[in-house]
Amino acid sequence: MKLAAGPPSASLGASVAQKLRVETIGVTYKRFPDGETYVRLEGGTKGDELILVQSFCSPQAENLMVLLQMASAAVGLGVSSLAAVVPYLAYSRQDKRFLPGEALSAELVARNLEACGITKIFIIEPHSEESLSFFSIPCYTVSPVEDTAEFLRSRGDCVVVAPDEKRIPDAKNLAARLSADFGWIQKSRDRSTGSVKAEIGNVPKTSRVAVLFDDMISSGGTVVKAAELLRSAGFERIEAGCVHGLFAHEAEQRMTEAGVSFIFASDTIESKFTRYSVARSVAESVKKELL
Ligand code: R5P
Secondary structure, three states: OEEEEOHHHHHHHHHHHHHHOOEEOEEEEEEOOOOOEEEEEEOOOOOOEEEEEOOOOOOHHHHHHHHHHHHHHHHHHOOOEEEEEEOOOOOOOOOOOOOOOOOOHHHHHHHHHHHOOOOEEEEEOOOOHHHHOOOOOOEEEEOOHHHHHHHHHOOOOOEEEEOOHHHHHHHHHHHHHHOOEEEEEEEEEOOOOOOEEEEEEEOOOOOOEEEEEEEEEOOOHHHHHHHHHHHHOOOOEEEEEEEEEOOOOOHHHHHHHOOEEEEEEEOOOOOOOEEEOOHHHHHHHHHHHHO
């Protein structure tokens, strides 16, 4: 078995390969002057069992295209099996037609990944079950909750807060591993304007530190609203983290101004906020399903 990681996942891919004790093959990537991407796999041969690792961080459409190109290259080499690890599956929030006339983007992504020859896929912390329902190939979800807990364990006591009711199971699971309490914020989003409304659901005040934990942080709007509520509720320190740190536009500034004093994310998307790796969970899942 061999592993090839695309440009945004080079470091995560190398860690996963090391844990699995499999050989890595290089990926040559460049952009033509007009913007088109070029990909070449260096070193794969006919009959290889290959795992591709490629996150769909920004620029999402381009990184999706690069994975399609990596898969096409692998098929051209004559690999005997082709699996993909997608650390961050972009477009997964568009898993429904919320308003008439919208595209079902999550379905489009799944169809394209299958069409290019990938036969098994691993997704880390998918946004929703719906976004995975569009895959007809085996699709394995990787939970990085233990990686997150291990990182937070070293930081002292806290209350884990879900910034949205949908994230209660994650916050509860994380809190249990930390032997901490958990709470939640009730959030609603205007589908047309994207503006967020929030109010405290239930947050026990059993620590001076509140850690907001979401699957992803994009504009930071969700965290900002939640942080304002937690400050009013009397928490002295507010930290915010996620698995997938998109951190678009002025997210850092907005969160800092709202009183967030520490921001963290995993390496499904590498950034200056990456503080822990999901490599161990990915390697365990790949080992269980493929080796
Ligand atoms: C939404 O359902 C997600 O779980 C996140 O809460 C959301 O995508 C975060 O986005 P933003 O940082 O732009 O509020």
